[in-house]
Amino acid sequence: MMRNFWSESRGRGSLGLVCARSWLLVALTFSGAMSSVAQEPALEAAPVALALEARGAALAQAVELERLRADLSALAAPEMEGRRSGEGMARARAFLVERFRALGLKPAGAGESYAQPIPMASGEGFEGENLLALLEGRDDALRAEVIVLSAHYDHLGRQGEAIFRGADDNASGVAVMLELARLFSREGARPRRSILFAAFDAEERGLLGSKYFVHAPTIPLEKIALDLNLDMLGRRMLDLVEGAVFAQGWEHSVELVELVRAAGAQEKLRVHFVATDVTGARSDFAPFLWSGKPALFLSSSEHPDYHRPSDVPERIQWEELHARARLAARVLSALVEADAAPSFRDAAPHPVELETLRDLVDALLPHAEKLGLGRAEEFGLRALRARAALLLEKGGYDAATRESLMKVVRRAMSALR
Numbered sequence: 001m002m003r004n005f006w007s008e009s010r011g012r013g014s015l016g017l018v019c020a021r022s023w024l025l026v027a028l029t030f031s032g033a034m035s036s037v038a039q040e041p042a043l044e045a046a047p048v049a050l051a052l053e054a055r056g057a058a059l060a061q062a063v064e065l066e067r068l069r070a071d072l073s074a075l076a077a078p079e080m081e082g083r084r085s086g087e088g089m090a091r092a093r094a095f096l097v098e099r100f101r102a103l104g105l106k107p108a109g110a111g112e113s114y115a116q117p118i119p120m121a122s123g124e125g126f127e128g129e130n131l132l133a134l135l136e137g138r139d140d141a142l143r144a145e146v147i148v149l150s151a152h153y154d155h156l157g158r159q160g161e162a163i164f165r166g167a168d169d170n171a172s173g174v175a176v177m178l179e180l181a182r183l184f185s186r187e188g189a190r191p192r193r194s195i196l197f198a199a200f201d202a203e204e205r206g207l208l209g210s211k212y213f214v215h216a217p218t219i220p221l222e223k224i225a226l227d228l229n230l231d232m233l234g235r236r237m238l239d240l241v242e243g244a245v246f247a248q249g250w251e252h253s254v255e256l257v258e259l260v261r262a263a264g265a266q267e268k269l270r271v272h273f274v275a276t277d278v279t280g281a282r283s284d285f286a287p288f289l290w291s292g293k294p295a296l297f298l299s300s301s302e303h304p305d306y307h308r309p310s311d312v313p314e315r316i317q318w319e320e321l322h323a324r325a326r327l328a329a330r331v332l333s334a335l336v337e338a339d340a341a342p343s344f345r346d347a348a349p350h351p352v353e354l355e356t357l358r359d360l361v362d363a364l365l366p367h368a369e370k371l372g373l374g375r376a377e378e379f380g381l382r383a384l385r386a387r388a389a390l391l392l393e394k395g396g397y398d399a400a401t402r403e404s405l406m407k408v409v410r411r412a413m414s415a416l417r
């Protein structure tokens with residue numbers, strides 16, 4: 001996952017404290033403004049529902065934790081040197097290409113190869129390469145439609161003796177992608193739509209790999225139905241929020257909400273729905289959204305080892321990674337099997353954000369002390385939760401209400417970092 005503008009250097013020092021104070025101020029200021037109940041937004045044309053199906057359940061059952069563990073550990077091994085450049089990066093690429101080849105996937109990069117060179121950053125001593133492999137669908141009519149399953153394989157390399165191994169960021173997402181590639185390409189499991197497995201490079205350099213792919217797609221963009229992007233699936237938010245997965249991108253394709261929630265329920269995972277504008281566009285799904293393509297981003301969110309040499313396999317929560325991989329299998333299966341591909345609309349307020357707010361505050365408040373929250377911050381969080389609960393009950397979650405609420409949420413987020 002890429003850093004965003006407010007996580008750049010903001011620790012829990014004095015700056016964090018200042019933010020917490022002003023956040024509380026904003027919380028109190030806006031709590032009055034939000035109590036006026038506005039009208040329901042106009043209904044849009046209802047998108048076709050996406051449902052879980054039996055194939056997805058069987059695929060989820062077949063996800064093997066030991067394979068996830070082996071692939072994650074291989075990609076995050078010291079020999080891969082943090083997957084940024086040089087020999088370590090060459091080893092990571094060879095590892096991925098060999099896996100694509102062994103699964104019999106069709107090269108979908110430049111020429112007859114799996115690799116798509118990224119010329120965007122040439123001249124900076126950097127040679128990027130997306131690795132792309134296609135699994136052709138079984139359905140004559142739907143085969144032309146492609147669901148992209150993406151995960152970036154690059155990380156931060158090394159600084160002196162320190163290797164940034166990127167076990168969670170994003171060996172975890174790549175390991176899940178490889179396991180799903182294995183399962184979906186098995187005899188009898190072939191999907192209706194085609195799947196493009198995309199290991200994007202240079203995500204940490206500003207989403208360069210995915211930006212370039214969308215700019216110069218090796219498969220015509222109009223054939224791409226959705227990007228399902230996996231980035232950081234093996235830890236817990238702040239090391240605290242158990243059994244959760246975060247979803248973004250759904251705000252442009254509302255039918256994804258029920259689908260992902262249902263998949264989460266099957267795997268005993270709480271899905272937190274956060275619209276992309278709340279955090280900023282921080283992973284490879286964003287360039288797809290920017291070009292009007294549906295996209296869904298799944299992540300277990302940030303933790304104290306994020307972008308540090310301490311992001312190592314030993315700190316992965318394996319059972320939760322396994323559950324998130326099974327969830328991804330169910331969601332991917334529903335997407336490739338459905339009669340209709342997801343719709344795309346402009347982002348609009350959705351009450352599921354209020355549920356997320358309520359549930360996240362409930363998950364974090366018991367840890368107020370560990371989080372270093374003072375009484376004021378704790379009170380601010382409670383006020384935020386009460387506001388969300390009231391809006392859920394009374395309705396009226398419109399654009400203006402959302403805007404004022406999200407100001408508070410952003411302040412709260414900086415206080416928690």
Ligand SMILES: [Zn+2]
Pocket residue numbers: 001002003169204307
């Ligand atoms: Zn990252």
